[in-house]
Amino acid sequence: MTDATRATLTAVAARAGVSVATASRALRGRGEMAAETRARVLRAATELGYPPIGSSRGRPRRGTALMFDLVLGHFHDPYTEEITAGARTTASALGYDLVLTAERDDPDDDWPERIRSRGSAGVLTGLITPTSTQIAAMQRAGIPLVLMEPPSEASRPLPSIRTTDRDGGTAAAEHLIARGARRFVVIGGAPSYRYGRARVEGFASVLATAVPDAPLVRTSADWSAWDARRACTRALSELGGDGPVGVFACSDEMAAGAYRAVADAGLSIPRDVLVVGFDDVRGARWLHPSLTTIRQPIREMAATAVSLLARAAAGEDVAPTAIVMPTELVERGSTRTAR
CATH class of the missing domain: 3.40.50.2300 (Response regulator)
Known part of the structure; x- marks a missing residue:
């Protein structure tokens, strides 16, 4: 086997005895799996000389995508348009893309699964209180979560942006x-x-x-x-x-x-x-x-939430408390x- 043939994701998966999808998640640090499985994949990648995440190999590869998800129950009304405008402007200034993600009523199509699959750097929810299951999914994936004007208190302490x-x-x-x-x-x-x-x-x-x-x-x-x-x-x-x-x-x-x-x-x-x-x-x-x-200050609230996500994505410890911005x-x- 030549170096060119050996150093592929398929070869890493075969050496570790897992599927290609599992090998990809292990190398990207995403998804739920046993620590032993992840270690086996990393060991196989090292043995085969598979390039580390982030090296130049075809499409750029990163452990976390440079994008934030904005999750809303609906779009295209005056309030959510203000949220979107404030979040998009700040995300762009910080070097992130903003993905608009709909919270759907279909129980088989939960937004945390879609977000985890694309490896977002963080999630902002607007006018939504995530369930305990959704919060746990984000925490297991290591994806920070910030709430903007949640309708009720979340089951676990989380950073939130509110108004008076x-x-x-x-x-x-x-x-x-x-x-x-x-x-x-x-x-x-x-x-x-x-x-x-x-x-x-x-x-x-x-x-x-x-x-x-x-x-x-x-x-x-x-x-x-x-x-x-x-x-x-x-x-x-x-x-x-x-x-x-x-x-x-x-x-x-x-x-x-x-x-x-x-x-x-x-x-x-x-x-x-x-x-x-x-x-x-x-x-x-x-x-x-x-x-x-x-x-x-709807736009300012969204901008503050995105700034918090950027800090969390950079590894900073963001306190799970509410930031309250004044009305006028x-x-x-x-x-x-x-x-």
Whole structure:
């Protein structure tokens, strides 16, 4: 056997008594296998003179690909577009490609398996709480995982990027009171995710202290404009008392639904009803009047998450704690009134 024939992956697999796929995973340090099997493959590679990972041999070979996976349950809405833009820009600046990976409902097609097969350097999940099985799969593969605005707490401590949701709700209530609202509607999200609950709690706590006798109707919608329109229509019909109404919706999309409900009731924004949303996606400025909202720094949050992944991929020990980035109230036409 000549050197050229001997130094192939197939020859290494044959010498170690494993499949070519197993030999490849062992040499790349990927996948689950017995330590003895991995050692046998490495020994066979050394004996045959198989080039180490990273040497020039046809296509460049690396133990870990220079790419990060962004895992989302859906794409192409204003919020996820902001996440993608922030993550892509930072990944590119750090020398990584960004792969968009969908979380699918099919139990036979789990995203950790797809990510492990391509040897990604790290994973960012947006608005997703990975299961304990998914977290374990990433940890076994040595692939760092960072969460952005998880809907609930993960089963194991992980680095996460969040925003001041409760403070945002507090700011919305204080602003509506200062602008003359005397009756209130709050539209929470259903399912009641962690961040949605915090926004509603912050809003309600201010009302309970500042205007404890003010009429308040709590309602919820499925995070869509259509369902928020229905929920807000019912809330307005149930709201007693007199005076301007202040509506706080836990997302800008639901605030857009509240606009339609206000028009359906024959009322006007901001003359009769003042509206505050949450997120500050691009569409908030296009509503008429433009939407006052609680801005969360979505692109900056995604950029911070990718920077954490790059540090972890370089071997740095990243603490499994939450980084909380501040919200900011952005006043626009939906609360600008002469009252």
